[in-house]
Amino acid sequence: MIEVASLRLQGHARRTPLLSSPFLDEIAGRKVFIKAECLQHTGSFKFRGAWSAVTALPDDVRGVIAFSSGNHAQGVAYAAGLRGLNAVIIMPHDAPAIKIANTRALGAEVVLYDRASEDRDALGAALAAERGLSLIQPFDHPQVIAGQGTTGLEIAQQAAEHGVTSAQVLVCCGGGGLTSGIALALKRHAPDMQVRPVEPEGFDDVTKSLTSGQVVTHALRSGLCDAIVTPAPGKLTWPVLKRLCGPGLVVSDAQALAAMALAFERLKLVVEPGGAVALAAALFLPEQITGDSVIVTVSGGNVDRAVFQRALAGGTGDDARATA
Template sequence: MAFAAARHNAPCVILMPSDAPEVKIANTRAYGAEVVLYDRATQNRETIGSAIAAERGLTLIRPYDDPQVIAGQGTVGLEIAAQAADAGVTHAPVFVCCGGGGLASGIALALEVHAPGLTVRTAEPQGFDDMARSLATGQRQKNPTATGSICDAILTPTPGDLTLPILTRLAGPGATVTDDQALQAMALAFTHLRIVLEPGGAVALAAALFNEGLPDTVIAVATGGNVDPATFATALARFA
């Protein structure tokens, strides 16, 4: 978001939970954005965002419950469809890291058209599996707590109004992983893929690694490398 704003020379205020990694806050500021922090446990992001937008005459862009955001994230689905076709893969689960469900929804919509044999499966941290439970019960579920996982980027309270119907229609059952499994996936990505993942960006890979009964070919989306060095070093020390 901050990067896009910088590219368009537009002013940008980013509302971010105060437990976001320092590196994420610093990188967002480096793109020229103003970062406003809020307490995930006691403050409501929607209220603060709407208030700032109204006060300053800014346009509020929601991180997932916005058709254009979902469409933009859907380009990942186009890439998956193209790469899967190149690899001769027509049927596979596609694990996607899931907070509010914007990325998963965009990918699911793209795959519906371009690779209908590929099925999105959301991946969430244990205890923050509001999407998995909402999909399983057919009723919108909320998480019991707002904090308590290292997967800070995807700790959202409940599925989006736009995303839940899309995923109800198109996604398979949601998967959950433990924080330790996310750290193991980070270590594996370091050793074998040479990429840097943050915990919340590694849950899809973790779901692909640690779920049982999966077919031989599984697709996982790796998203986000905003991880503080100490957390990354912990993943390496424990699991690499």
């Protein structure tokens, strides 16, 4: 499915670069390769899964519906628009303003909800039934996982071009769609690479699930790393994560912000907090990583100006190293 999704994505998704910086290598104590999915269409890897799912729908579909804090929302809105489909996106009212605005600008109808008092799944199911819309889930959807897995195909190819065939691959992880997709792709095309999910403190359900061997759930709430604050791994993603992934890594908000600043300073990339956690782990948790090289995903760049200014104002690592 991943390889077929890759064919459908040709000419539509960007083949994002695998970047490096000697300054980041020095901080990490090893070679760091950065898969810059913040440069993907709509500012995150989510376009891959959205396009994979939308193009797998039958020709007579009436429209699509999705729920998301922002990146999946934008990916689905853009993919649906390219195919000429209506899109309804259910978003939390406290999602970053730029993500809500961008989703509307891409032509989707945005329905806001209160994550503290409303059930987004129930709201989505009701709207889907009422309007005859096809639900595209943010991570627990086979075609979405397949689309995200194309990132892993590119990592395998690009790493090999740099002479790297064995490395730990750190992936920013929410519900596990990107992480499980990459793990499946690398299992086939780069079996000596080990995928490790990375999460923010307080939202480390995947890490705790991998440690305990069973799904651990936490309350759904907002956080700095809004893109990856899901309450638990998905029903489809969890078996893949459990079978193929190494131990999870957990970083602080301060470390994520410092990684954002370093990505801007050394790579000229604009990265959102949830998209920076894998880079933060590579830079500030080096003793928890093995090997001469590490590959990280920078999975999104849709950040509000105030949060980005906060990251730049905070500097590039002293506080983060202190909390490591």
